[in-house]
Amino acid sequence: MTGPGPTSQRPQESAPTPPSSPAVQRANRMSAANMIRSLAPLVLICLLIVAWVSFRQSAVEPVRGIDPTSTVQLAAARASYPLVVPTALPDGYQPTSARTDAGQAEAGDPVTLEIGYLTPAEEFAGFVVSDDARVDAVTGVLGGAEEEGTVDLDGETWTRGTTQRGETALWREADGVTVLVTGSAVDDELETVAAGVEPYTG
Template sequence: MSTTGPTSQPPGGTAPPPSPAIERANRMSAANMVRSLAPLVLICLLIAGWVAFQQGPDARVRTVDPTSSVQLAAARASYPLPVPGDLPEGYRPTSVRTDAGAAGEGDPVTLAIGYLTPGGEYAGFAVSDDPRASALTDVLGDAEQEGSTDVDGEAWTRWTTARGETALSREADGATVVVTGSASDGELVEVAAAVEQVAP
């Protein structure tokens, strides 16, 4: 007695047609996926751009606290150290340098502080009792004197630097004070007007 087992094909020898769901899945391609994701990507880019616009370039500025460097320079300098004190709102210190850490008794001391101004420009302050200090020579070395500017009753020498920027300088207690940068003349005068002596 023989038996006939199940066959892999239905009667007639033809496979059933695929379901509509399978046909739709087969039609899904990489291009279709990209087209589907494009609106979402566009929305994300628009949101990121709006956030960056709201923050502005100033949000990425790194500020520093010059207090410790100022105190060190004031303690080591052989002259009463002048620095910008109470600056108007919007001035942010972004750099500070001093050689006071390596200065011995009687050695020259140089201090330089850089600021981002309210106008988004750079204003640099430097003071040194070393006429060869690069903080001074880099500014005044090839500068042309352009007369003087009155700052709160004090006469500051006005210069045009080799970079075409304005510089203001004055001598005080054997040291030279310089204010310069890409900032407007008004902002440079504001920095100069804020300069005051620091108690060691």
Template structure:
């Protein structure tokens, strides 16, 4: 008696073994790994920090504030602005206006600048609440108060005519002093 030929469905099922699936997927996995490695190699030398131009934010704060808004100007090379924000967009005449600018310093640390005519403004409170006084320092002929924040960072602050200026961050004292020394009345 003749043995019947196996059906095509049985032959197909016999070919669907785990070893055959691995052999089929291996080239796809290798191609995917090569694409990932190529993309990582292409972007490995790129700078990941995106700079911003704070000029329009400063200009808006100057136009809406009821006080002469100071801001850092003429910082040495290596100080790169990475953020700028103000609440002046919604401000009406007589409202408090706060300006913040964040910098990446030459050493790769953060230096933040904040100014407000509201001593209770959140950016000011975030730095100064719980900070301990260290000493008064002279920076560019101006008296500044040096503090240590609850996070252990240095903060430099001064207040004049109801306007609070704060320079703080993880940057070194010298870098923070450089930012503080650059604070001058901004032009709109």
């Protein structure tokens, strides 16, 4: 008698995996690498914008003030006339340039002094004093300027005019010396500089 033999078993077939939904497929594609690749162009654009703004800001150099004292002293020492300069100007008038030809002048030679100011409104006001009516600092402004009357400033009478550049100019002449104030600043600021002109006392 034979005993029961081993029961033959057929391997069970695994159930087919259902297809993933579109949402799952999209989630699988959103790996870290894909996210980096997607963000890279945006990051690059942001960096370019920041670099461009930084470049533009660095290209605009701030105006630096100077001390015109040594230049004024040299002009006063060489000039054959009593030098005058703007004195005790209100806060906000910052000297930014000063030059004179006195360094090359000999006894009796003409001497010109120029000082440039940044005004409170961040405009330019230029001061010139010279006993040379032909110097460019004078002729370049008054040549072709249209006179428009006079104005009294701190007891001094100044001629008012408009230059060929359309800027206001204030000037006065005495004993062959021309004193001139002009620039892109508004009239009130130019008048403030002119009213502050006094003899230099060292």
